[in-house]
Amino acid sequence: MASISSRRLAKELNEIHAQGCPVGIELKQADDFVTWRFSIEVMGESLYKGEKHLLQFRFDPSYPISSPAVQFVVEDGREAPIHPHVYSNGHICASILGNEWSPVLSVVAVCVTLQSMLASCKKKERPVDNDRYVKNAPDNPKKTRFHYDGPYLFLRYLPATATRD
Amino acid sequence: MSSRDPMWYCHECHAEMRALMAPQPTCASCHGTFVEIMENPADDPREFSAHHPEDDAGPGGSPDEILLSLQTLLSRGFAERRRQQPSSSGFTFQVRSGGGARTFTFGGPNTLGARPGAPGGDQEPPTMTEYLRRDPGAANDGPTITGPLMAQYLMALLGHRNPSLFGMDGESMERGQYGDYVFSQEALDQVITQIMENSNSNRPVPAPDDKIQELPRVVLEEGSPLLEKDCAVCKDQFKLGTEDPDEQVVITLPCKHPFHEPCITPWLKSSGTCPVCRFALVPQPEHHSPGEGSSTGNNRPSPSPPRSTGGGSQPPNLFQTLYNIMGSSSNSSGSSSGSGNGNQQRRRSSSTPQPSRPTGDRDHIPGEWHEDLD
Numbered sequence: 424m425a426s427i428s429s430r431r432l433a434k435e436l437n438e439i440h441a442q443g444c445p446v447g448i449e450l451k452q453a454d455d456f457v458t459w460r461f462s463i464e465v466m467g468e469s470l471y472k473g474e475k476h477l478l479q480f481r482f483d484p485s486y487p488i489s490s491p492a493v494q495f496v497v498e499d500g501r502e503a504p505i506h507p508h509v510y511s512n513g514h515i516c517a518s519i520l521g522n523e524w525s526p527v528l529s530v531v532a533v534c535v536t537l538q539s540m541l542a543s544c545k546k547k548e549r550p551v552d553n554d555r556y557v558k559n560a561p562d563n564p565k566k567t568r569f570h571y572d573g574p575y576l577f578l579r580y581l582p583a584t585a586t587r588d
Numbered sequence: 589m590s591s592r593d594p595m596w597y598c599h600e601c602h603a604e605m606r607a608l609m610a611p612q613p614t615c616a617s618c619h620g621t622f623v624e625i626m627e628n629p630a631d632d633p634r635e636f637s638a639h640h641p642e643d644d645a646g647p648g649g650s651p652d653e654i655l656l657s658l659q660t661l662l663s664r665g666f667a668e669r670r671r672q673q674p675s676s677s678g679f680t681f682q683v684r685s686g687g688g689a690r691t692f693t694f695g696g697p698n699t700l701g702a703r704p705g706a707p708g709g710d711q712e713p714p715t716m717t718e719y720l721r722r723d724p725g726a727a728n729d730g731p732t733i734t735g736p737l738m739a740q741y742l743m744a745l746l747g748h749r750n751p752s753l754f755g756m757d758g759e760s761m762e763r764g765q766y767g768d769y770v771f772s773q774e775a776l777d778q779v780i781t782q783i784m785e786n787s788n789s790n791r792p793v794p795a796p797d798d799k800i801q802e803l804p805r806v807v808l809e810e811g812s813p814l815l816e817k818d819c820a821v822c823k824d825q826f827k828l829g830t831e832d833p834d835e836q837v838v839i840t841l842p843c844k845h846p847f848h849e850p851c852i853t854p855w856l857k858s859s860g861t862c863p864v865c866r867f868a869l870v871p872q873p874e875h876h877s878p879g880e881g882s883s884t885g886n887n888r889p890s891p892s893p894p895r896s897t898g899g900g901s902q903p904p905n906l907f908q909t910l911y912n913i914m915g916s917s918s919n920s921s922g923s924s925s926g927s928g929n930g931n932q933q934r935r936r937s938s939s940t941p942q943p944s945r946p947t948g949d950r951d952h953i954p955g956e957w958h959e960d961l962d
Contacts, residue, residue, distance in 0.1 A: 427851070431822055487821060488854045522791060525863040526821040526855055555777050 428486040429456040435529050448534045457482060460496065461534050465542045476504050478537065479513075480530055481563070490524035492565045493533060505547040508540065512557045514564040516550065521565075594627040597634055604634075795860030795869045800853060808836040814846055820864050821851035843867035 439450055444461070452460040459480045465471040477496035483489055495503035495513035503513040510516070519528060519536060550556065561567060596607040600620035607613035613623050624633040808814060814826045819838075826846070830836055837849040845864045855863055860870035 427822065434823055485854070488858060525861075525866070526851075527863045529823075559778070 426484055427488075428482055428484050431487055432456045432482060432530075435531070439531065444531060445535055445538075447538055448531070451477065459530060461530075463534060463538050463541070465538060467542075469542050470544050470547050471504055471541050474504060477501055478534060480533070487526035487528070490520055490565065491530065491533070492563050493520050493537075494564050504541055505549060506541060506544050507546070507548055507550055510550055510553050510556050510560070512560055514556070514560060514567065594625050596623050596625050598623045599633065791873070792859030792861065793870050793872050794858055795856040797857075799860070799869055800856050803839045803841065805849060806838045806840065808838060814838055817846055819848045819851050820845065821847055821855060824848075841867060841869070 433456070436453055439453075444450055447464040447466045449462045449464075450459070451462050452458070459482075461478045461480075462475050463478050464475045479494055479496050481492040483492075494515060495501075495509060497503050497511070497513040503509050503511055508516045515537065517537065517540065519525075519533065556567075593606065595604050596613060596615075597604055598615035598617060598620055599622040601615060601618035603615060603617035604626070605616040607623050607625075608616050608619075612621060613625070614621055615623050626633060806812070806814065808826055808828055810828070812826075815828070816825075818825050826838060826848070828836065832850070834850045835848050838846050839849050839852050840846045841852075841862045843862050843865050845862050845867075847863075852863075856869065859872075861868050861872060866872075
């Protein structure tokens with residue numbers, strides 16, 4: 424029997440193939456149930472107009488109980504978007520990728536959240552501790568315990584179903 | 589050379605003699621160069637030696653002696669250094685006194701936060717080893733050890749308690765080991781980063797096994813209304829006749845959200861919350877919300893209050909606000925504070941009946957403070 428993670432990822436992949444991704448999000452690579460890549464573009468007027476960034480998901484066998492490791496790809500000349508929650512090594516400080524992850528969230532939900540994180544940005548700048556973080560950062564962003572509750576490191580997302588109650 | 593000329597003292601062989609000027613003063617007895625003229629009775633080099641008899645109390649001796657030796661060594665300049673054979677792991681030197689010689693080795697891992705192995709063009713301070721090995725001619729090329737940093741190295745090396753040698757303020761520094769202090773912004777940053785990364789105050793709290801055991805379980809059967817619903821973890825609809833019989837056991841959380849038992853159990857063991865509405869089976873650390881109304885929405889769902897909390901609805905007070913702000917950095921003490929958790933639990937449940945709260949806990953402080961006094 425397939426593992427829970429591959430079953431769930433297969434289901435998500437089928438849905439993506441069947442229904443397509445939301446506008447601005449494109450599946451670029453999903454050859455296995457370990458690494459997926461999406462391109463992300465903010466539609467309409469925003470500070471990121473015309474930019475396209477590559478977002479990488481890495482899953483471990485306990486997905487969706489454990490969150491995917493999500494980061495922007497910064498190789499082959501690609502850069503992470505300049506945003507107060509995005510470090511120049513591609514790591515993202517977003518609570519839903521850490522403490523507020525829930526198995527209800529899906530890969531597409533994460534993409535949409537990060538897309539709207541960019542869309543709502545008022546000022547293009549790196550996190551204030553970017554240099555310090557990047558210098559010491561682990562390879563896997565999940566090994567970092569970001570602080571989401573500081574005045575500038577805050578992002579929260581709840582699935583729509585949760586607020587309807 | 590008249591007999592009124594002062595005598596010299598040799599620190600190496602302890603002879604008192606008239607030094608040979610060749611052209612540097614050299615001991616007439618052992619030809620050592622570690623000689624001192626005895627012209628100031630208040631600073632008699634013999635007393636230095638007599639004060640520290642030739643004890644061989646193992647490598648180390650008294651910290652003062654080592655520091656004085658180091659000071660002497662360093663003040664003699666760098667020419668001396670080139671004669672030393674650096675060992676593979678560090679820099680070794682000897683201090684000879686009378687009958688015995690002591691060997692000291694610098695090197696090994698740098699425990700001060702400065703990262704070893706990266707002395708390149710960046711601003712990293714060098715390790716002691718790198719610094720001492722460097723060719724004096726190239727001394728201006730790389731980063732240098734400043735006075736305070738040197739003191740830091742030495743203090744950490746020796747765990748020494750007498751700062752007067754370094755002209756530091758002994759008053760304020762007496763309490764604690766010198767390894768506890770940092771002298772540069774970078775070292776401070778690293779300490780803070782380390783604290784932040786190790787902080788687990790905001791991590792989800794798992795539900796204990798007995799709590800998971802107590803949850804109501806239903807085995808699916810024909811006509812069950814559950815068959816219309818999905819498990820939010822695997823996103824599959826509940827159905828009969830599955831390969832794995834466990835998948836026909838459904839756990840419904842107190843918030844009424846149903847899950848396959850094999851889906852929800854591992855989640856609860858990592859976080860005692862409902863994946864759908866975040867209803868807390870066990871008190872969870874409160875996520876401090878600065879209330880910026882972020883575009884992704886930060887409305888809490890409305891779980892029914894977990895058990896009765898008795899106190900009724902109570903807005904967060906100043907203490908809770910501070911606790912939330914401070915909590916993350918003081919997790920070591922926070923773990924033992926049951927009251928903190930209790931407060932958060934109350935706050936979480938009390939947020940239910942309030943339809944919308946104006947933005948920002950901070951804005952609330954005066955009002956809440958007032959209410960608390962009532």
